[in-house]
Amino acid sequence: MSNREIKILVVDDQLTNVSVLTEVLSSAGYTVASALSSDQALQTLRSLTPDLILLDIEMPGIDGFTTCQQIKAKPRTAHIPIIFITASSDTESVVKGFSVGAVDFIRTPFQEPELLARVQTHLQLRHVSQLYKLEQQKNEELTQLNNKLLLTQFSVDNAADGIVWIDQNSRFFYANKVACNLLEYSLDELTQLSVPDIDVNFSLRHWRKLWHTIKKSKNLSLESQHRTKSGRLYSVEITVNYLSFAEQECNVVVFRDISDRKQVEAELQLSQARTTAAFEQAAVGFAEVDMATQKFTKVNTLFCDMIGYSEAELSELTFADLTYPDDIALSRQAIQQLYSGAVDNFTIEKRYLRKDGSWFWAETTVYLVKLRGEQAIYSLALIQDISQRKRLEAERVVAEKALSLAKFAIDHTATSTFWINQDGYFLSVNKAACQSLEYSPTEFTSMAVWDITPTFSQDDWPAHWQSLKQHQHQQLETFHQTKSGRIFPVEIVTNFLEFEGEQYNFARATDISARKAAEAKINQQNQELEQTLAQLQKTQLQLVQQEKMSALGNLVAGIAHEINNPLGFVGGNVAELNSCLEELVTHLALYRQQASAATIEAHAEEIQLDFLLSDLPKMLESMAAGCDRIRNISVSLRSFARADKETKVAFNLHEGLDSTLLILKHRLKANQQRPAIQVHKQYGNLPDVFCFPGQLNQVFMNLLANAIDALDDNSHHKSYHTLETHPNQITITTWFEQDHVTIHVRDNGPGIPEDIQPYIFDHLYTTKEIGKGTGLGLAIVQQIIVDTHGGQITVDSSPDQGTEFILTLPVTAPQ
Numbered sequence: 001m002s003n004r005e006i007k008i009l010v011v012d013d014q015l016t017n018v019s020v021l022t023e024v025l026s027s028a029g030y031t032v033a034s035a036l037s038s039d040q041a042l043q044t045l046r047s048l049t050p051d052l053i054l055l056d057i058e059m060p061g062i063d064g065f066t067t068c069q070q071i072k073a074k075p076r077t078a079h080i081p082i083i084f085i086t087a088s089s090d091t092e093s094v095v096k097g098f099s100v101g102a103v104d105f106i107r108t109p110f111q112e113p114e115l116l117a118r119v120q121t122h123l124q125l126r127h128v129s130q131l132y133k134l135e136q137q138k139n140e141e142l143t144q145l146n147n148k149l150l151l152t153q154f155s156v157d158n159a160a161d162g163i164v165w166i167d168q169n170s171r172f173f174y175a176n177k178v179a180c181n182l183l184e185y186s187l188d189e190l191t192q193l194s195v196p197d198i199d200v201n202f203s204l205r206h207w208r209k210l211w212h213t214i215k216k217s218k219n220l221s222l223e224s225q226h227r228t229k230s231g232r233l234y235s236v237e238i239t240v241n242y243l244s245f246a247e248q249e250c251n252v253v254v255f256r257d258i259s260d261r262k263q264v265e266a267e268l269q270l271s272q273a274r275t276t277a278a279f280e281q282a283a284v285g286f287a288e289v290d291m292a293t294q295k296f297t298k299v300n301t302l303f304c305d306m307i308g309y310s311e312a313e314l315s316e317l318t319f320a321d322l323t324y325p326d327d328i329a330l331s332r333q334a335i336q337q338l339y340s341g342a343v344d345n346f347t348i349e350k351r352y353l354r355k356d357g358s359w360f361w362a363e364t365t366v367y368l369v370k371l372r373g374e375q376a377i378y379s380l381a382l383i384q385d386i387s388q389r390k391r392l393e394a395e396r397v398v399a400e401k402a403l404s405l406a407k408f409a410i411d412h413t414a415t416s417t418f419w420i421n422q423d424g425y426f427l428s429v430n431k432a433a434c435q436s437l438e439y440s441p442t443e444f445t446s447m448a449v450w451d452i453t454p455t456f457s458q459d460d461w462p463a464h465w466q467s468l469k470q471h472q473h474q475q476l477e478t479f480h481q482t483k484s485g486r487i488f489p490v491e492i493v494t495n496f497l498e499f500e501g502e503q504y505n506f507a508r509a510t511d512i513s514a515r516k517a518a519e520a521k522i523n524q525q526n527q528e529l530e531q532t533l534a535q536l537q538k539t540q541l542q543l544v545q546q547e548k549m550s551a552l553g554n555l556v557a558g559i560a561h562e563i564n565n566p567l568g569f570v571g572g573n574v575a576e577l578n579s580c581l582e583e584l585v586t587h588l589a590l591y592r593q594q595a596s597a598a599t600i601e602a603h604a605e606e607i608q609l610d611f612l613l614s615d616l617p618k619m620l621e622s623m624a625a626g627c628d629r630i631r632n633i634s635v636s637l638r639s640f641a642r643a644d645k646e647t648k649v650a651f652n653l654h655e656g657l658d659s660t661l662l663i664l665k666h667r668l669k670a671n672q673q674r675p676a677i678q679v680h681k682q683y684g685n686l687p688d689v690f691c692f693p694g695q696l697n698q699v700f701m702n703l704l705a706n707a708i709d710a711l712d713d714n715s716h717h718k719s720y721h722t723l724e725t726h727p728n729q730i731t732i733t734t735w736f737e738q739d740h741v742t743i744h745v746r747d748n749g750p751g752i753p754e755d756i757q758p759y760i761f762d763h764l765y766t767t768k769e770i771g772k773g774t775g776l777g778l779a780i781v782q783q784i785i786v787d788t789h790g791g792q793i794t795v796d797s798s799p800d801q802g803t804e805f806i807l808t809l810p811v812t813a814p815q
Contacts, residue, residue, distance in 0.1 A: 006123060007048065010034045011041040012056040012085065013069070017108070024112050025119070036744035038062035042070060045077050052123055053105075057086040057093065062342065065100050072101035081122045085110070129152070161256040162236075168196040168249050170207040182257055184229035200225050200233065214242045214251060223258070234259045284364075285383035287314075288369075291339065294318040294469070303383055306362070308355035320379070324351035324359050331364075338366060338379070349386065361390045385637060416490075420505040424448045424461040427504070436511065438483035456483045468496045468505060480509065488513050577619050583607040648789075650688035651696065653741065657681075657732060660700040667708050668730075674715040677708065677728040689811055695784045702777040703745045703805050704730065710749035710803065739811050740791075746804035752797040760795065 008030050010021045015036065022032045033048055035041035038059055057064035064084060071077045084097050103122055106115055127659050137379070137600070156163055163178030171194045175187055183190065183198055184220045194477050201224045214220050220240045225233050236255045243250050285303030287296055296314045307322060314722060315758055323331050327350035334346045347365040354360070365382045408415050415431035418426055426444045437452055450456050455478055456464075468474050474494045481487045495509045572791075587607060590600050604610075662680060670676040709811055711728040733744040752760065761782040785793045789809055797803040 004029055004031060007031045007033060007050040008119070009041065009044060009048065009053045011036075011038065011053065011059075011064075013037055013059040014056070017056070017085070021115075024115060028116050028119075030119075038064070038067040042066060045071065049077065050080060051126060052119060053080055053082045054085050054119075055082050055102075057084055057088060057097070065096055066343070067427075068097070068102055068209040069101045079126075081126055083118065083122065084392040159254075161254050164190070164253050164255075166195060166251045166253055168211055170202075170204060171191055172212075174395055174414050175251075182228070182234075182255075183226065184232075189229075198228075200227055201689070211251070214240050215249070218242050226255070235262045237261075283379075283384075285385075287319075287381045287383060289319065289379045289381065291378055294320070297378060306354075306360070306385055307352060313355075322352050324353055327351050335366070344368065352383075360385055360387045362386055416509040416511075417624060418505075418507045418508060418509070420449060422465055422503045422505075424450065424458065433509070436482070437480060452480050453478055454487060455479055465505070469503070470492055472496045477512065487517050491515075574623070577616070577623070580612055580616055580619070583612065596690065614670070648690040648692055650691040651691050652688055653686055653696070653734065653743065656693060656697045657700055657734075657743075660697060660704055663701070664708065665702070667705075674712070674718075674720065674723045675727055677711055677730060680729060680731045680735040682731065684733075685740050686734055686736050687811055689741055689809055691789055691809065692784075695788060699781045699784050699807070700745075702781050704775065707745065707749065707803070711747055714750045736811075740808050741811060743807040743809075744804055745807075746802060748802040751799045751801050752795065752803055753799065754797075757795060757797060761793075 008025055009036070010018055010025070010032060012018050012021070013036055018034045018036065022034055025032045033044060033050065035044050038061060041053075041055075049739060055064050055068060062070075065085070068082050068084075070082065071082065077138075078101075080102060081103045083106055084102050085106050085108060086093070087108045097105060104118055106118060152748060157176045159176055159178060162182045163176045164179050165174040166172055172190045175183075175185075175190045176644050180187055180190060185193070194204070195202050196204050209742045210220075219242065222240075224236055224238055227233055235258050237258045238253060238255045241252045241254075245253055283302070285306050286298075286300040287303050289295065289297040290297050295316065295318055299311055299314050304314065307314070309317070315474040319331065321336075330348060331350055337343050338346055345365060345367045346365060346815050349361060349363050351359045352362050360701065363384045363386045367380045369378050369380050411430050413430065414432055414435050415429045419428040421427055425446075425448045429441060434444070437459075439447070439452075449461065450458050472495070474492075476492050476494075478490060478492060479487050480490045489512050490509045491512045492507055492509050494505055497504045497506050567694050584607075587600070587603055587609065591634055668677045668679060698794055707730050715723060715728065729748050731744070731746045733746070761778050782793055785791045785807055791807060793808075794806045795803065796806065
C-alpha cells in the first residue's frame with residue numbers, strides 16, 4: 001500500500017497546528033483529513049474510516065480523552081490507532097491516555113522526523129495486524145472445511161453432551177464417550193443397564209408411561225438427576241427424541257451436566273438478593289430520578305438518613321430542593337451537560353440541605369440509565385458524604401501552613417540543625433549552625449560530619465549510620481570545632497528519616513557549655529552533700545547506739561532489780577544455814593565421842609535442836625525458791641534477747657510480752673511518787689507467728705517503756721491518794737482473726753496531742769526532754785512492724801483518755 005492510499009485524520013482546535021501537521025504528512029505522501037473539534041471529528045468518522053488519527057487532548061467541549069473513548073466504543077472505528085498530540089507531559093495524562101485506548105503520545109513542539117517515524121511505525125503495526133487477521137481467517141476457513149467431515153463423523157461420539165440410545169424396555173444399547181465419562185461406566189457396562197439404574201427419578205413403570213408420551217409428542221425436554229457409578233448425584237438437562245427406523249423404535253436421549261448452571265442460578269438469585277441489599281445497605285446514598293419530572297423515584301435508607309427526609313417525603317422533592325443555594329447553578333450546569341449527551345456521567349462536590357436546615361458536603365456522581373433502546377428514562381445518583389474529607393482538606397491546608405511555619409522556624413531557631421545524607425555530608429544547615437560554627441551555607445555543602453566533630457572520623461560513619469538506621473533515633477554528647485578552631489561541647493539529637501526513596505539524618509545540636517559548667521558545679525555540690533550525708537549518717541548511728549544503750553539500760557536495771565531480791569534471801573539463808581550446820585556437826589560429834597546422855601540432852605536444849613531440825617528444811621525450800629526465781633528470770637532474759645536468724649521462725653507472742661513485762665517489772669512497782677502500775681493481760685488464743693522474735697521483743701519493750709514513761713510523767717501532776725483511787729494501768733489485749741493477730745497496748749495516761757500524732761513515727765521526732773529520748777523508738781517500731789513483717793501499726797489517742805497502739809501481724813511468713 002502506497003502512502004497516498006493511507007488516510008490520516010488530524011483533530012486539533014488550533015488551525016495553525018492542523019496546517020503544520022497536514023503539510024508534514026502530505027509532504028510524506030499521506031492523504032490527510034482534518035477536524036477542528038471533537039464533534040467535527042466524530043461527524044467525519046461517519047463517512048471516513050482513516051488508517052490513523054492524530055488527536056489533540058485539550059479542546060473546548062469534548063476533550064481528547066472523551067473523544068478517544070467514543071471512537072474506541074464503536075466497533076467500526078475501534079481498530080483505528082490513535083496518537084495523542086499534546087503539550088502536556090505529566091504522567092497522569094499519559095496513563096489516562098493509554099487507559100482510554102491511545103497507542104502513543106507525541107509532545108509539541110515536535111520534530112518532523114520523529115512524528116513521521118512514529119506515524120509510519122503505527123501504520124506498519126496496523127498493516128501487519130490486518131495481514132495477520134486475514135491469514136488467520138483463511139486458516140480457520142480451511143480448517144473448518146477440513147474438519148467438517150470429521151466433525152460430522154464423530155459428532156455423536158464426541159458431542160459436548162451425553163448421548164444414549166434407549167430401547168422401549170428402557171435399556172441402553174449405545175452411549176457416546178461423554179455419556180460414559182459423565183456416568184463413570186464403560187460402554188459395555190452401560191449396555192447392561194436400564195434408565196432406572198442411573199436416573200433417580202424414574203422407575204421402570206414410570207419410564208413405560210413416559211415412553212408413550214414421548215412417542216406421541218415425538219420429543220420431550222425435562223430436568224432430572226443422574227447417579228454415577230461411584231454414587232455421585234448431579235443435575236442434568238434431558239432432551240428425548242422418538243425415532244423409528246428399520247422397524248425398530250428407540251429414544252435418542254441427549255443430556256448434559258447442569259450442576260454448574262444450577263449453581264450459577266442459585267448464585268444469581270443470591271446476587272439479586274445481594275443487589276437489593278446493597279442498594280439498601282450500601283455505604284453511599286443511592287437515588288433514582290425521573291428525567292421527565294426530576295423527582296426522586298427510589299432512594300435507599302442511607303440517603304434518607306443523610307438528608308433527614310423519609311422516602312415518601314423525597315418522592316415529592318427534586319435535587320434542586322435539596323441543594324444548597326450557592327451550589328444550585330453548578331448542579332444545573334452539570335445536569336444539562338448530562339441530559340444533552342455531552343457527557344455520559346459527571347461527578348461534582350456540592351452541599352445538601354437537611355430537613356432540619358443544616359447542610360453537609362457530598363460527592364455526587366450521576367449516570368444516565370438507558371433501558372428503552374437508546375433513550376434514557378432515568379438517572380442514577382451516588383451520594384457520598386465527604387464532610388469529613390472536606391474537614392481533613394481544611395486541616396491539610398492548615399498542616400501545610402504549619403509545615404511552612406516549621407521550616408521557617410527551623411531556619412530561624414537558635415538550635416543548630418543539619419540535614420545529612422547517608423554518606424555523612426551536609427545537604428542543608430540553618431542559620432544557627434552557620435553562626436555557631438562560623439561557616440557559610442556554601443562552605444557547608446562541601447563538608448562532612450567529621451569536619452566539625454574532632455572526636456569523629458570518616459571511618460566511624462558507616463557504623464554510626466547503621467546504628468541510627470536501626471534505632472531511628474539517637475541522643476549523644478560530643479564536641480564541635482568552629483572554623484577558628486574553638487572546641488565546645490554539644491548535645492546531638494539525630495533522627496533517621498526516609499523521604500521519596502532517599503535516606504537522611506536530621507540532626508539538632510545544642511551548645512551545652514553552660515550546662516557542663518553547671519554540671520561541674522553540681523558535682524562539687526554533690527560531693528559536699530555526700531560529705532554532709534556521711535556526717536548525718538554518723539550522727540544517726542550515734543543516736544541509734546544511744547537508743548540501744550537506753551534499751552540496754554532498761555534491760556540491765558530490770559534484771560538487776562529482779563535478781564537482787566531472790567539473791568538477797570538466798571545469801572541471807574546461806575549464813576544462817578552455815579550456823580545451823582556447825583551446831584549440828586558439833587552435836588553429832590558428841591555422839592561420836594560417846595558423851596553422856598545428859599551432856600547430849602543439855603547440848604540439844606542449848607542449840608534448840610527440835611527448832612533447828614524443823615527450820616532447816618524451810619531454809620532449804622526458801623533457797624530453792626530463790627534459785628528457781630533466778631532461773632525463771634534467766635529464761636525470760638534469754639527469750640527476750642534471743643538472736644534473730646536469717647529467716648522468720650515460729651514465735652509465741654505471749655512469751656515475748658511476758659518476758660518484756662518481767663524485765664520492766666521494777667519500773668512497774670510502787671515508788672514515792674506513785675503506787676504500782678497495774679498491768680491487765682487479756683490474752684486470746686493465739687497461734688505461733690512467723691517472725692523475727694528479737695525484733696518484736698524490741699517493739700514490745702519500746703511501746704511498754706513509752707507507756708510507763710507517759711504514766712510516770714502524768715503522776716507528777718496527781719496526788720498519791722488520787723493515783724490510789726484511780727491507779728495507773730496498762731492493758732494488753734490480743735486476739736486472732738483469720739490469718740492475722742492483733743495486739744493492743746493501752747495506757748490511761750495523758751494521751752498524745754492531736755497536732756503531733758502525724759509525726760510520732762518520724763525519725764528523730766520526740767516529745768521527751770533532752771537526754772531522755774532519741775526520737776528513734778517509734779520509727780524503729782514502725783519499720784519492724786510494717787517493712788520487716790508486712791503488718792500495720794496505728795495509734796488511737798485522745799487528751800486525758802490515754803493512748804492505744806494497735807499492732808496487726810500476719811501469722812504466716814509472706815511468700
